[in-house]
Amino acid sequence: MSDQFTFTVTNQTDLAITELWVSVDEDEWLPFTLNDDGIPSGETATIVWAEYTNDSPCEWYISAVFEDESESDSALFNFCEEPDLTIG
Template sequence: MSDQFTFTVTNKTELTITELWVSVDDEEWASFNLGDSGIPSGETATIAWAEYTNGSPCEWYISAVFEDGSETESALFNFCKEPALTIG
């Protein structure tokens, strides 16, 4: 049994999400590896947190970057209460 925590991201935009960034303080950011295909429009991906985040708080800022280089505003998200995120 894995202790790794996961969450899902559903892309409801017209563009592929190529990068997903998270931050505890909205200043220092870390990215998730979304692979070569990213998260295509209309798709849902399951993403695993790195083990070092296991002792972290539930609330993280999150931002997505799209295939055209545009990005979402960072938004505070509680991953303990809502492990399913929809972008778009």
């Protein structure tokens, strides 16, 4: 069994998601590495948490950046209870 924790992100917007950012406190933000296509409109991607987050809290703010460089509002998610997120 892997110690890597994952979650999925489904993009229900009209634009590709090019960046995903997370924060515990909305002050310090950390990026996730996405592939070159990001998360295209209508697609679902599996995202892997970095190993150093294994002992972190369940609740994180998440924000998406889209291909036109607009940003979503940050939203608080509990990744322990709901590992499948939908943006849009």
